[in-house]
Amino acid sequence: MHRQGEGVEEMSDARAVLAENSRLSQQLKQKEFELNVLYDIANSISYSLSYDDFLRIVVDSLHKIIDYDVCSFLLLPEEGKAAKMVIRIARAVSKEAVDEVKAKVIDALSSFRDRPLLEQDIVFEYKGEFSCDAATAGKGIVSSFDVPLMVRNKVVGLLNVASARDIAYSDDEMKLLYTLASQASSAVERLQAVLSVEKSKMRVMVEGMSEGVAMFDENERLVIINSAFREMLGDNLSLIGPLEEIRKYRDAPRLQDIQLTKPFPRIIHSQSKCLEDETGKLVGIVVLLRDVSREREVDQMKSDFVSVVSHELRTPLAAMKGAVDNLLDGLCGDLNQIQRDCLLLTNRNIGRLNRLISDLLDISRIEAGKIQLAKQQVDITRVINEVLDSFQAMANEKNILLKASCGSDLPMAELDPDKITQVLTNLVGNSLKFTPSGGTVKVEACRENNVLQIDVIDTGVGIPRQDLEKVFDKFYQVSRSLGSGVKGTGLGLPISKSLVEKHGGKMWAESELGKGSTFRVNLPLR
Amino acid sequence: MDKTIKILLVDNEPDVASMAKMRLEADGYEVFTASDGNTAYDMLQSVVPDAVIYDVMLPGIGGYQFCQRIKTDSRYRHIPVLILTAKSQKEDKEFGKKAGADCYLTKPFEAKELLGALKELLADK
16 A cells, blocks of 8 residues: 555656656757758759858758748859859848847958958859838847857858747757858868869869860860960960850861961861850850861872872873874875774773773872862753763664663752762763663653652663672673773772762662663662 | 964963964964973964963973963954963862963863864954
8 A cells, every 4th residue: 555645746757757758858859950951952962063152051051950030141252153143041130130130240350351342342142031020120039149150261242030039049050050050161172172182183284285276264264274375376266256256156176277477377167166054054155276287288299199190191091192183083194994984082082091091090099089070950851861962873783772761859968069970970871882682771850849850761781699799899890881982091980989978878779680770879859 | 354363372381382283283273382381382472373282291380370470461462362281170170260361271182172162262363
């Protein structure tokens, strides 16, 4: 049996324990919550790039943990940037209270500078507004505390928490604020260190390039320039042209050859490009320079070479042809049959040499990349008919039927008419050569989507399967030509194929031995 | 018959020149020859030809400059100029036209090509 009094004491002990447990559990929850907020803030901070972004995040999240009326931070001015103060008003406060906060913070920071900080030199950013209510009127700041913002042991700003109510900020709360501020600071320090390392890596890389590199920021200020650039243009940056000009070239770079005479003559090729961020905003301009003097020289030599060879080879031919033609036309007296035959043989071979020279020069120009297409709107049906007309006499002699079959809706195509005529002449000529008497040579043209399809079809001797690709090799000659046709140079098909490919098209052969061959050409219509 | 038509033929290749001269004389023209541009230009004054045939690869005043000089000289610009060349690219033809040449022939050429072109040029006069 127990006495009444003791039971009551025990009961109140138990209640006290319960109450204590409850309070501890509450504290634990609070701590957990604070840790979570800290963690979230830390995460968002690591992805921001600027100190004021960090601080904004801190300031925006702070109300979850600390009770305040006004929270603000002021960052001192640094190179190129004005001093910035962000003020967040969480609860109704008067204008006087806000002004008081501003004055306190500015004052506190002025002691860290040789010149006082003036309100007009600061850019202010407000989140929330002061209240004009009678309830808040006249009430100034009662509680406030500051947290200095340090980066690499230098004071760069101040974070302030203030209230018009009488709030005693606990040790824990103040510690939390210091933690947040130092997290922001160390994040900035780490970022600056990384940026510095990356910048110097890039500097080293850019410096080591043999091409000249210069980069300007969006305000046209020079950011990077390597010694190769300086060596090429010196300080004559104007030679690359005004930067506003370059700004117009967004999608493709602006290319330009610059002729220099000092210290020695050379040609510099410049490539200027605009740099944009993901949103398409201009962030800078980069200019690359390359000395192309040698390249241009070699190019010129190639052109000159082809001209000179052309002249040197054709001149003796012209002399020989002049002499033979004069003899054949009786200018030097009558000829007997044998003399005539010898001269005709000479003439034939002069012709052969001439064609060979033309083809060799063509191939040499193609391989040197010196063929330029003079594209125009071409009516392919007309071209095909012209080519067939030119072979009509030969076809009649050999008793071969020439036919053209062109779709009536063929559009005009953007082609070089001379080159396409050359290709078709080659193909039709070949077909005639390899088709026996009584056969047919047909040219078909039609449109398939964006492609112009031209086929030269003959009923000739055909091409063995293993040779279907080889026929496009240089000097490949099939020994099956019929009759005493004019001997080819072996270069016609490779030249034709290259010309078609230069137009962006394709050419290939299909054949059945003994039945005939089809040479097919695809040309793009767009 | 009218006075013989005078042709000034300018080519520094003697073989080509002698065969062309033979052909032109057989066709009734009086042919004067020069083997470089400067001499040829001087001969314009002494010979006063009815037409000039010249090769583009001439030493001295070569290329198309010779043609341009003739065409910008008030004394001679009326004289038709026929250019001979071993170059055959389309651009060369355009270039020749721009220099003011009245006609352009590629070597080696057929005799009838030369004679035909010449007749046409002289008829226009």
